[in-house]
Amino acid sequence: DTEVTQTPKHLVMGMTNKKSLKCEQHMGHRAMYWYKQKAKKPPELMFVYSYEKLSINESVPSRFSPECPNSSLLNLHLHALQPEDSALYLCASSQDSGQRRPYYEQFFGPGTRLTVL
């Protein structure tokens, strides 16, 4: 299985709602990522998990809360979002890379299109 799945595909939420995005992979990858992508822009890295531990947080506001329950799953909990948070949220995974290992390509899911009203 060489697929990264994301649910839901589309999400509309109000600014007071709490929702979660889910991501799953069964490739045995030990690094997982969340990206945010606005229209006609490149993906922007939000979080990196390595061996289920948060290794990179790109100064993301606390209204975004990542969680990695196990090596196959990655969640992004959303609370009190703003309309400017509307974007495509992409999950990706890769074989982990450490300082002594070569870097590997990332496998992306189809994304969740989020609209905040």
Add this chain to the structure above:
Amino acid sequence: SQQGEEDPQALSIQEGENATMNCSYKTSINNLQWYRQNSGRGLVHLILIRSNEREKHSGRLRVTLDTSKKSSSLLITASRAADTASYFCATAPYGNNRLAFGKGNQVVVIP
């Protein structure tokens, strides 16, 4: 900081023609990768070239890397309508798995 920066022009070509796009970056890299994104969907990895490689081929794709000029190019030969997409380069530094994506090139292949 964002590393890869493609030339910002959009490409519109006829089916069967070749498409070339460029990418420049600013700091040392472990490798450089190219990804394709169809409208509103996830990214698909196309090819990875390591810093000690100069050229790499994969099917109709040819990637070059010039580390002295900190630049890379992606050539798609004999383009097809299905190649219509946005193409991003991404650089990977040494020591961490933080990819930096360039601005992307929109390619439209006209049947």
